[in-house]
Amino acid sequence: MKKYSLLILVYFIISPSLQAAPLVAGVITQSQGKVFATREGKRRPLFVSSSVFQGDQLHTEKKARLRLLMIDGSQITLGEKTNFLIQEYSFPKGSNSGIVSLNLKQGFFRTITSKFRRTKRRFRIRTALATIGVKGTDFWGGFWSNELFEVALLEGTALEIFNEGGKVVIDQVGFGTSIKASGIAPSKPKQWPDIKLQKAIDTVRFR
Incomplete structure (x- = not known):
């Protein structure tokens, strides 16, 4: 009986290390300045060719940039002072569906989704x-x-932006919307002046 009790105790001690490894969501293709990921209270630096995983929170410091190639072929670029959570990035093998759930806490990003x-x-x-x-x-x-x-549409078909206050659809390139509170609907999309579009793009441009 003592032998079995000991085996059970050992199993529970080592079982956390037997848990499935986090799922790869993408890889770093370009970086500038100080960039790092945090996960379960641990911090790790990011470099070109570093993998990023579901559950990673990505951080960029002042004047930093980060570009990711995701497992589905989408590209995400982060600007400086950005905090970006990869909540879920899942495309099961043999399935015709996928789920992407990301969370921008602060900062700037540009996304080019794959077809x-x-x-x-x-x-x-x-x-x-x-x-x-x-x-x-x-x-x-x-x-x-x-x-x-x-938010601004730079190329492609359409974006849907919604919150507790309402919803808008941006379906014209060069148009954007502003959101000032979670309970206030996004503003009606309107064409942004070239200078404003350029200012937005510059926030994620590598120097």
Whole structure:
């Protein structure tokens, strides 16, 4: 009896190390400045060719940039002082569906989504003020302050931006919307002046 009790005790001691490894979500293809990931309270530096995983929180410091190639072929670029959570990035083998759930805590990003051949997919980027629903496209989003989040369509088909206050669809290239609070609907999409579009793109441009 004591022998079996000992075996059970040993199993529970080592079982955390036997848990499945985190799923790879993508790989770093370009970086600038200080960039790192945090996961379960642990911090690790990121370099070109580093893998990123589901559950990773990505951080960029002042003047830093980070570009990721995701497992589905999508590309994500982060600007400086950005905090970006890869909540879920799942494309099971043999399945015609995939789920992407990302969370921008602060900062700036640009995403170029791949042209999926899968018949079903869900691609969402969440923030404190609104959620972006994506269909194969190139778009930018960023927090200019805690109370101002903006999104612009740079190329492609359409974006759906929604929160507790309402929903808008951006289906014209060069148009954008502003969100000032989670309970206030996104503003009606309007064409951004070239200087504003360039300012947005510059937040994620490598120097």
